[in-house]
Amino acid sequence: MAKITLGQKLPTIGLPVVLVGAKVLGRPNFCPIAWATIIDDEPAKMAVVMAKKRKTKDGIVENGTFSINLPGANSVAATDYCGLHSGYKDDKSGVFDVFFGKTLTAPMARECPINIELTLDDIIEFEGTDMVVGDVEEVYIDEEKMTDGRPDIEKLELLMYLNPGGPYFLKGQTVAEAFKVGREYRPK
Numbered sequence: 113m114a115k116i117t118l119g120q121k122l123p124t125i126g127l128p129v130v131l132v133g134a135k136v137l138g139r140p141n142f143c144p145i146a147w148a149t150i151i152d153d154e155p156a157k158m159a160v161v162m163a164k165k166r167k168t169k170d171g172i173v174e175n176g177t178f179s180i181n182l183p184g185a186n187s188v189a190a191t192d193y194c195g196l197h198s199g200y201k202d203d204k205s206g207v208f209d210v211f212f213g214k215t216l217t218a219p220m221a222r223e224c225p226i227n228i229e230l231t232l233d234d235i236i237e238f239e240g241t242d243m244v245v246g247d248v249e250e251v252y253i254d255e256e257k258m259t260d261g262r263p264d265i266e267k268l269e270l271l272m273y274l275n276p277g278g279p280y281f282l283k284g285q286t287v288a289e290a291f292k293v294g295r296e297y298r299p300k
């Protein structure tokens with residue numbers, strides 16, 4: 113098949129959208145982030161990529177803690193609201209029902225079925241963005257979203273986002289089982 117080039121313009125990529133939470137000057141603040149990743153699983157380490165000016169990042173630096181909350185479809189409007197309104201202008205402390213865990217300073221949104229509590233490990237600076245790296249201290253999940261002792265992706269209905277510009281969507285069709293479908297494959 114013929115290829116055309118798009119230059120250095122990033123193509124459309126489907127990504128999970130997370131809500132990063134931090135306490136800023138005593139008030140919980142949340143912002144949606146699509147540029148998020150797992151760095152390691154044992155010990156668990158994650159990172160979010162943020163523009164230079166994000167009120168949420170100020171809180172991460174202030175307290176050395178933050179949260180990564182995975183919103184479900186029922187929180188789509190609240191999630192988008194947090195992306196449209198910066199904490200520099202608007203108080204977002206009442207958007208979610210907030211709870212705290214073992215770090216005591218990382219606000220988590222009860223409405224999100226999964227909440228990950230982290231301590232700040234490092235901030236890696238790039239030209240236009242900063243990568244905020246955190247060590248996972250605890251993971252919280254709604255009991256009803258579990259099936260046979262495991263998180264149930266169908267019940268979780270976690271929000272995805274088509275980068276850039278949207279829309280939000282949910283997990284699509286399952287194509288094959290990872291780490292299994294390749295077992296019988298033989299390269300040409």
Ligand SMILES: Cc1cc2nc3c(=O)[nH]c(=O)nc-3n(C[C@H](O)[C@H](O)[C@H](O)COP(=O)(O)O)c2cc1C
Pocket residue numbers: 129141142143144145146147148161162163165166167168169191192194195196197198199200273
């Ligand atoms: C779906 C969505 C994804 C976003 N992803 C990112 C991201 O990956 N990095 C980033 O810095 N900002 C991202 N934003 C923008 C911030 O969420 C937005 O600027 C927010 O208002 C910042 O809030 P704060 O200043 O209170 O921290 C995203 C916004 C939306 C709606």
